[in-house]
Amino acid sequence: MSETYAERRAKELGLGASGGAGATSPKPMDAITNQVNADNRAAEAGKDHNGQGTTTQTGKKVDLNVMVHPDNLGMTGMNANYMMFSSYTMRGGVGSSTSDMNFEGPHEFVCLPIPSGIGATYEQGWDQADVGLLSSAVQMGVETALTQGRTLAGSMDQVGEQMKSSFSGKNAILGTVGKMIMGEAATQRASGRATFSNTYVTYTGPAFRDFTYNFSLKPLTPKESNMVRQIVQFFKVNSAPRQLAGNLQRIYELPKLFSIGYHTINGPMTHLNNIAKCALTNINVVYGGDRFAVFSNTSAPVQVDLTLQFKEVQLLSNDDMEKGY
Numbered sequence: 001m002s003e004t005y006a007e008r009r010a011k012e013l014g015l016g017a018s019g020g021a022g023a024t025s026p027k028p029m030d031a032i033t034n035q036v037n038a039d040n041r042a043a044e045a046g047k048d049h050n051g052q053g054t055t056t057q058t059g060k061k062v063d064l065n066v067m068v069h070p071d072n073l074g075m076t077g078m079n080a081n082y083m084m085f086s087s088y089t090m091r092g093g094v095g096s097s098t099s100d101m102n103f104e105g106p107h108e109f110v111c112l113p114i115p116s117g118i119g120a121t122y123e124q125g126w127d128q129a130d131v132g133l134l135s136s137a138v139q140m141g142v143e144t145a146l147t148q149g150r151t152l153a154g155s156m157d158q159v160g161e162q163m164k165s166s167f168s169g170k171n172a173i174l175g176t177v178g179k180m181i182m183g184e185a186a187t188q189r190a191s192g193r194a195t196f197s198n199t200y201v202t203y204t205g206p207a208f209r210d211f212t213y214n215f216s217l218k219p220l221t222p223k224e225s226n227m228v229r230q231i232v233q234f235f236k237v238n239s240a241p242r243q244l245a246g247n248l249q250r251i252y253e254l255p256k257l258f259s260i261g262y263h264t265i266n267g268p269m270t271h272l273n274n275i276a277k278c279a280l281t282n283i284n285v286v287y288g289g290d291r292f293a294v295f296s297n298t299s300a301p302v303q304v305d306l307t308l309q310f311k312e313v314q315l316l317s318n319d320d321m322e323k324g325y
Contacts, residue, residue, distance in 0.1 A: 125204035239280035
C-alpha cells in the first residue's frame with residue numbers, strides 16, 4: 001500500500017501517524033507542514049487562530065491530515081505560492097464579529113495553487129429613504145431641541161409656525177394639497193411647481209464578504225488523481241450538514257466552516273487580505289476538461305475544474321481592517 005502525503009510528511013518530521021505533541025526536532029521540510037504544525041500549536045494552546053475567533057481543541061493534538069495538489073506544492077519555485085483551506089466546527093457565539101464566535105479545529109487541511117483573480121470586496125450598506133412632510137417636521141423639531149437647547153414642545157411650536165408660513169401661498173396650497181387630491185402630473189401642470197419629499201441616505205451596516213475561487217486540477221499520475229478525488233470529497237462532505245433526525249421534522253448539524261489563507265514557501269502572505277471563517281455556499285465540479293477525456297489505465301478524468309464560493313460568517317469593523325482583513 002502506497003504511503004500517503006500525510007504519512008510521508010509525518011515520517012520526515014518524526015511525528016508518527018498523528019503529529020503534534022512529543023515530536024522530535026524537525027528536519028528540513030516544506031512550508032505547508034510548517035504552517036499546519038503552527039496552526040495545531042495555536043489550537044492546542046487555545047489561542048486566537050489568525051485573528052478569526054477563539055479556537056479550541058478537544059484533544060491534545062490534531063491529525064496531520066493534509067491533502068495537497070500538485071505533489072510538489074510549496075516546495076519548488078514554480079509552485080511556491082499556495083492557498084490553505086482548513087475545516088472547523090462552530091461551537092457557539094453571541095455576535096457576528098471576528099471575536100464573538102468559538103470554533104473547534106482545525107480538522108483537515110487542503111492546499112492548492114493560488115488561482116488568478118483573487119481579491120476582496122468591501123461593501124457597506126447605505127439605503128435611500130423618502131421622508132414625508134410630517135416625519136420631516138418631527139425631525140426638524142427634535143434637531144432644534146438638541147442643537148439650540150430648547151424644549152421639544154417649544155421646538156415643535158416653531159416648526160408649526162414654519163409649516164403655516166409654507167402653506168400660506170396659493171401656489172403652495174396647489175403644490176402640496178393639490179398633489180394629494182389630483183395627483184403629481186395634474187398638480188404640476190396646474191401650479192407650475194413640483195413638490196417632493198425629503199430624501200435621506202441611511203447606514204444599514206457592513207455586508208458579509210463573498211469569495212469565489214476557480215481551480216483547474218490536472219493530475220499526472222494515479223496518485224495525483226486519487227488526491228484530486230479526495231480534495232473534491234473534502235469540500236463536498238464538509239460543506240454539507242449531517243442529518244440528526246428526519247421523522248417529524250428534519251434536524252441537521254451545521255456544516256463545517258473554513259479558514260482560508262494565502263501562503264508562500266516562506267510563510268503567510270502579509271500583503272494580501274486576511275479572511276475570517278467562511279461557509280462554503282456553492283461547489284461546482286466539471287470533470288474531463290473541454291473535451292471529456294480520462295486516463296486509459298484508471299478511467300480517472302485528466303482534468304477536474306473546481307469552483308468554490310464562500311461567504312464570510314463574521315462581520316468586519318474598522319478594527320478588523322487595521323488587522324489586515
